[in-house]
Amino acid sequence: MMFRSLTLLVVLFVAGVCLADDFMGLPIEDRAKKDERPLPSFLFGGGASLDYYLKTFDGSVGVDAEYRLHKNHSLGVFGTVPFAAEFLEAGIDWHWYFLGSLMRSGHDDFLKFAVSGFYLDHEDGSHFSPVVSFGYGRDILFFEKGSIAGRLEFFGSYVIGEPVEKENEHLPIVEPVRFFLYLKFSVLFF
Numbered sequence: 001m002m003f004r005s006l007t008l009l010v011v012l013f014v015a016g017v018c019l020a021d022d023f024m025g026l027p028i029e030d031r032a033k034k035d036e037r038p039l040p041s042f043l044f045g046g047g048a049s050l051d052y053y054l055k056t057f058d059g060s061v062g063v064d065a066e067y068r069l070h071k072n073h074s075l076g077v078f079g080t081v082p083f084a085a086e087f088l089e090a091g092i093d094w095h096w097y098f099l100g101s102l103m104r105s106g107h108d109d110f111l112k113f114a115v116s117g118f119y120l121d122h123e124d125g126s127h128f129s130p131v132v133s134f135g136y137g138r139d140i141l142f143f144e145k146g147s148i149a150g151r152l153e154f155f156g157s158y159v160i161g162e163p164v165e166k167e168n169e170h171l172p173i174v175e176p177v178r179f180f181l182y183l184k185f186s187v188l189f190f
């Protein structure tokens with residue numbers, strides 16, 4: 001009886017070691033095979049975001065294109081069109097990847113800094129307002145051998161120039177807004 005339970009423990013131990021990527025911090029598997037696939041240098045795609053400003057939610061759709069300068073840095077362009085507001089946004093963003101490796105661990109965490117512009121259409125004419133954004137995001141590789149990734153971002157934007165205006169639903173006034181919060185999900189191809 002003791003021999004059977006000992007044999008079962010040894011079999012389970014060997015099976016566990018065979019299924020593990022490392023054992024006590026020592027690599028069992030050849031890492032070169034996992035790292036053969038390089039980081040994508042160019043990503044493009046689009047997505048949707050949930051926007052919060054003036055105590056209300058709005059949605060928007062956007063497009064993204066990004067070039068990976070280094071394993072920790074990328075530079076991209078983006079454009080956004082909200083559903084309800086009367087403005088368009090276009091700009092450039094820089095991502096600093098500080099945690100993870102997209103091709104090895106399946107995710108990359110980054111900090112985002114963006115400079116963009118709102119093209120506003122007011123009653124007194126059109127305005128172009130500069131905007132700065134800062135936030136956190138994560139790229140997620142859906143499939144190990146696929147060429148598609150997801151991106152989840154949470155960031156805030158501040159309008160430096162002419163504010164976005166929105167009519168108050170309860171009072172006959174127009175309220176200006178300068179600060180926006182976004183929760184964005186994109187699908188990127190490479």
